[in-house]
Amino acid sequence: MTIVPDEKDWTWVLSRPCPECGFDAASTDPSSVSGVVRGMLPRWRAVLERDDVAVRPEESTWSRLEYACHVRDVYGVFDERLKLMLTQDDAIFADWDQDRAAIDGDYANQDPAKITEELISRGESIADAFAAVERSQWGRTGMRSNGSAFTMVTFAQYFLHDGVHHLHDVESQSAATS
Numbered sequence: 001m002t003i004v005p006d007e008k009d010w011t012w013v014l015s016r017p018c019p020e021c022g023f024d025a026a027s028t029d030p031s032s033v034s035g036v037v038r039g040m041l042p043r044w045r046a047v048l049e050r051d052d053v054a055v056r057p058e059e060s061t062w063s064r065l066e067y068a069c070h071v072r073d074v075y076g077v078f079d080e081r082l083k084l085m086l087t088q089d090d091a092i093f094a095d096w097d098q099d100r101a102a103i104d105g106d107y108a109n110q111d112p113a114k115i116t117e118e119l120i121s122r123g124e125s126i127a128d129a130f131a132a133v134e135r136s137q138w139g140r141t142g143m144r145s146n147g148s149a150f151t152m153v154t155f156a157q158y159f160l161h162d163g164v165h166h167l168h169d170v171e172s173q174s175a176a177t178s
């Protein structure tokens with residue numbers, strides 16, 4: 001069995017705590033996003049130093065390396081969307097096919113050291129970008145091309161959950177197999 005494309009619409013995380021990682025996006029202060037992202041970067045470094053980083057726990061689940069590639073790309077995609085929301089009123093951004101990105105980007109065969117550097121560099125960039133959002137800008141709006149509407153606040157909360165959730169995934173993989 002190979003990876004099953006994730007077609008779930010994760011916007012429900014904005015209305016209730018995630019049962020898998022425990023993160024409560026709706027109660028998250030968007031001004032904390034920058035600090036939380038920075039705090040996760042050393043934990044990603046530790047995950048990527050594991051000898052078994054490229055091993056899938058099962059055929060249908062991404063390896064830690066593949067998750068790290070995904071999060072690196074999420075940081076890049078959301079950084080672009082953030083800039084769009086800050087510069088365009090009612091910005092519309094394309095939906096992003098994460099499973100296509102994993103195949104096109106050959107996530108499974110990347111060099112963990114290179115991914116560590118890229119993930120940290122993009123993480124720092126988006127942390128800086130969120131830190132620079134001014135109080136008056138949190139009400140700005142944007143929409144994903146599939147119709148999901150965001151304010152800067154829900155955009156920040158949605159974004160933060162994604163990273164928290166995947167770090168939870170890979171760290172609980174560690175616990176299960178070590």
Ligand SMILES: [Zn+2]
Nearest residue numbers: 018020021165
């Ligand atoms: Zn979660």
